[in-house]
Amino acid sequence: MSERDDCAGVALKQARLAAGLTQRELARRAGVHQPQVARLERGEDVQVSLLTRVAAPLGLVPGLVRLQAVDGSRDIVEANVDTWRVAWPQVDPQVFAILARLAQAGRHVEKAIERTAALHGMSGREVVVLGALRRSGPPYESTPTGLKHLLWLSLPGLKKRLDRLEALGMVTRASNPRDRRGLVVRLTPKGHAALEDLVTHPQAIVYRALLEMAPGDRSQLSASLRDLLVRLGSQQRA
Known part of the structure; x- marks a missing residue:
């Protein structure tokens, strides 16, 4: 056992206890x-892959974000800015902060969709099909x-998805x-009704958090993410 492994284990336990989870509950969420x-x-x-998998339900990103216990009022990404600045002084630490926040946000979105979809016996992939039909008008x-x-x-x-949804x-499906x-x-x-529940259900915390943002902040966030994705798409095609 290394000192780093021991520290990670202590931090993981602290984060689990802060989240009010038992080892069994955390294991179930992590698969x-x-x-x-x-x-x-x-x-x-x-293995690091196992640590990453178990840390994910707690909002922790081993390697990108130092493993540490968190509470709802603490920004663990901001707490790591100085460590990135020291490790890579030639890179603006906000680059790493954005990557970490995107990773956390992605997990929240996936969990919110899967959790609400499961209430209707569906998967998130099946919900995407319903959403496409809704958006068609x-x-x-x-x-x-x-x-x-x-x-x-x-x-x-x-x-396969349509069979399940039907x-x-x-x-x-008709001629x-x-x-x-x-x-x-x-x-x-x-x-x-299932799509409405996906947005309004109490477990849909991602939608609720975005709805609680000021309209101007939502627009700015959307525009910034759009610009980032356009840049990524351009670099992939280059």
Whole structure:
């Protein structure tokens, strides 16, 4: 056992206790077994991938953000700015801070969607299909080919999701009056209700947090993320 492993184990345990979770509950959220969490907290020699997986439900990013216990009023990213400045003095530490915050925000978004979708027996990937139909406007329908192009899915992959959604009563499929060889997928009232719940449910903390922001702050955040994604897209195509 190294001193660093021992410190990480102590910090992980403190973060778990601060979150009010048992080892078993944390293991379930991380998709691992309780003995693996116990080994981490004891500071035993374990894989970094396991540490990363268990730390994620606690909002910790090993390596990018130093493992430490947090509470709701403390910004763990800001607490690491000085460590980035020392480790990479040639780089603006806010670069690392943005990456860390994006990683944390991404996990919050994924968890919020999956948690609310599960209340309706769906996965987050299936919710994306419902959202595409909702965004198409009245009568909230599309052909499978249209959905395929919009969502960048293969037809077999899309069919699997549509089969599941139809079984749940979220969508219907009927013959296309403009092409009798094709189908039209339409959002049902139950599907509409599920999408509304996704945004308004008490567990939808990401949506609530964004709605509580001032409109100007939301617009500024959206514009900044748009510019970042445009830059990333341009560099990937270069």
